[in-house]
Amino acid sequence: MVLQLGEIAAQIGAQLQGDPDVEVEDIAPLHRATAQQLSFLSSSKFADHLQSTAAIAVILHPDQQAHFSGNCLLMADPYLGYARAAALFHPFEQKQQGIHPSATVDPTATIAADAWIGPQSVVMANVEIEPSVYIGPGCVVASGSKVGRNSRLMGNVSLMEDTVVGESCIIHAGAVLGSDGFGFANDGGKWIKIPQLGRVVVGDRVEIGANTTIDRGALEDTLIGDGVKLDNLVHIAHNVQVGEDCAMAAMVGVAGSTKIAPNCTFGGQAGVVGHLEIVAGTHCTARTLVTHSIHKAGVYSSATTADENRKWRRNSVQFKKLNESVQRLRRVEQKIKQLDEREEDE
Amino acid sequence: MVLQLGEIAAQIGAQLQGDPDVEVEDIAPLHRATAQQLSFLSSSKFADHLQSTAAIAVILHPDQQAHFSGNCLLMADPYLGYARAAALFHPFEQKQQGIHPSATVDPTATIAADAWIGPQSVVMANVEIEPSVYIGPGCVVASGSKVGRNSRLMGNVSLMEDTVVGESCIIHAGAVLGSDGFGFANDGGKWIKIPQLGRVVVGDRVEIGANTTIDRGALEDTLIGDGVKLDNLVHIAHNVQVGEDCAMAAMVGVAGSTKIAPNCTFGGQAGVVGHLEIVAGTHCTARTLVTHSIHKAGVYSSATTADENRKWRRNSVQFKKLNESVQRLRRVEQKIKQLDEREEDE
């Protein structure tokens, strides 16, 4: 695709300093861009590349303009400019329509004329597939489920019974939505299964990563708000509510019935135990374990981080005596106070 | 389904205080139950709802009876009552029998007449599928595997060669049983694969979560005992033994050859390193890392938990000097002892 620089500037919301008629073929990193390609500077760490890049134009912050003599697309957030420009050059195009002959579609399913049901996929009873939906190869859409307009299931995705996916969602390969929640009552040492009767309901513009799992609710629904982004291998348990525009990096786990308000972020391998409430604007760094509700927006952390094994051994042994050490410290403080008072008495 | 209250009481083992002839249509949470529905109070946290619920009857603990004027089903464990009542209203029904025309079934496989092999599934050579088994859409049952009576593979499940699944098991979508264990010998920096010749053998009444993986043994089998419940994205390595009625929440990992005795529980993201033995009745809270065998039943923990990032930064820096700080504390104690003795000498 060829776009003119002036058109790109208008579309991404940048101020153009240069020739609007220049033709651009794609976007690439500074060090690799050709004379037909646009590039961007999103971190001053890479500012050195501005001198050597062959890019015909660069998206950058006004503060960096002085360091580049070529065509500039000036924006307060060049990374956002990159995102928008890349989408201009690489729009998703739904090229196929209809039902692949190898797919299995139940006669009671409703499939929009311009949707695509890929090879070896299974669409079961009473499913509703809206217009422009893409169901990739090997997917299962179980009975009663609904996939909203423009949404895409990339491949080998499983939507279990009665799952609802909103519009313009992307569900990556291997993701499972609507598996049973982990609900058991204990009957004298034996686990009795509690039927999981709720659904998974996913809003619009949600992206769900590869092999991520979202369980159906026990009695109520598990809810994923509009605009939520979940990375790969994330686990969302039954009855969880994830608020709008939350983002969770890979391997985050959220236990049952926890409610997360909008605009929270969770770094990789973070975890949240069950039945908590997390206020909007909470940000947890990688590997943070949240065991109490968070009532105040902010940044939270908990992990201990890598050290030489030899040092770590000694420190982690002392972690197990930490309370004891603090008691010793207290006794020392008291003793010093006594000594000090004795001194003064003398 | 409509059931009479007296019948429900008898089936779930509750003492009825009220009208046995009342007709009940389903079970629902207190705040949402209609006048045709049963509800339950499993935590005193929700006792306020007793006043306002429209439920025609409530399962509750005898201590709570005074707070509810309607029909009561009294039980020491109302949560167990809820589990049993929900199962009464929502029994699993195997509605389909036979082999879907889109499935691929090897002629050497033995399939019980009333089992169901779902669309796009693959059943390979010498597989044995017992009566009332449900193989959902997109599943793979590799050669030599066996699925016991009443068990269900929900969709896109992979049972690799020679896997044995007992009776009345539920294996959720995306789970993989029988993948190769992670076994390599190091040959001058290069990894040499060790053929994984054992199997995965799963007992009866086991539930395995979505996208969970259980590796086959190296020379012996990986064993999952009767009644075990594994949540989503759990990893069980080769040669592990998980004892009867153990339960593992999502994202738990157990490394190779570890033996876990019956009736243990593991919170989400817990981990157990290889070649350990864990005694019966061990309970690990979320994110616990077990690096030594556990010989005494009880509750174990290890994680550090969320704090404001600003505070955490300072504390985690000190964690890396913890042993050093304890040495300082020791010197302080010695010095005080000296000072104290000097005082006394004077």
Add this chain to the structure above:
Amino acid sequence: MVLQLGEIAAQIGAQLQGDPDVEVEDIAPLHRATAQQLSFLSSSKFADHLQSTAAIAVILHPDQQAHFSGNCLLMADPYLGYARAAALFHPFEQKQQGIHPSATVDPTATIAADAWIGPQSVVMANVEIEPSVYIGPGCVVASGSKVGRNSRLMGNVSLMEDTVVGESCIIHAGAVLGSDGFGFANDGGKWIKIPQLGRVVVGDRVEIGANTTIDRGALEDTLIGDGVKLDNLVHIAHNVQVGEDCAMAAMVGVAGSTKIAPNCTFGGQAGVVGHLEIVAGTHCTARTLVTHSIHKAGVYSSATTADENRKWRRNSVQFKKLNESVQRLRRVEQKIKQLDEREEDE
């Protein structure tokens, strides 16, 4: 398969002490080996079994030879001998060739004559499948992908667009390669997707575990070096580079753009944050969280480990006051210094 002991010794590089003409049928653990089977002693922990084993021959370290009176295969690394011998008895044999009639293969795909495309698999446009490749049941190989000679996709594997897999790789069930990286720009609270335009490129002799996910790069490729071994449920984010012969145990996560040099190992549940560089010969124990680049080869750790919950509670509370306690320690040290000086002044 029956092999003579002399032949085995030659093939595995062991020194034979005993009868080279003895016939051996398989390899088994010491306690279970029959008189037709070979065994091995890889840990002195099991040396007791040498007295009682029925094995016709044992691979062991020369130091252990005195404890076994039967046929010995002497090697400095008996575990490596076991790996090699097991591979002799259990070579992978590609028994099938061609395309199963239930598979869907795009006419533009190139499939080597002796490759196998398993039942219900999907091979899309312009895919290249080299000789002796095994594509198991239910796999998806999306358009533009290439699978190198002798490589095997075990079942329900997803290779997304343009993924490149080298020669002699094994990709276990449920793995996903080439899913979109987790790339978003934030536009006033809303996440804007960044098209993920790079690929996943996997070298030769790589093994990838069940339900592991490897994301495609944003602009450049995600690279997995020759000989890398990844266990189950591992996550490799976009633009990561994993150097040759690295090994990662289950549930390891590596965040975006991190570069890991050759010959590193990561224990289960370890994590590495994004944009780091890890030097060759780095070894991280289980659950280690790496938040800074590692410039010096060695062993690294970070986790706190299991303790009785009652003790852990007190210690983890003190972790949150650790910096404060160290300040108290500092004040105590100062006070002691004062007291000491005062003493001396007197």
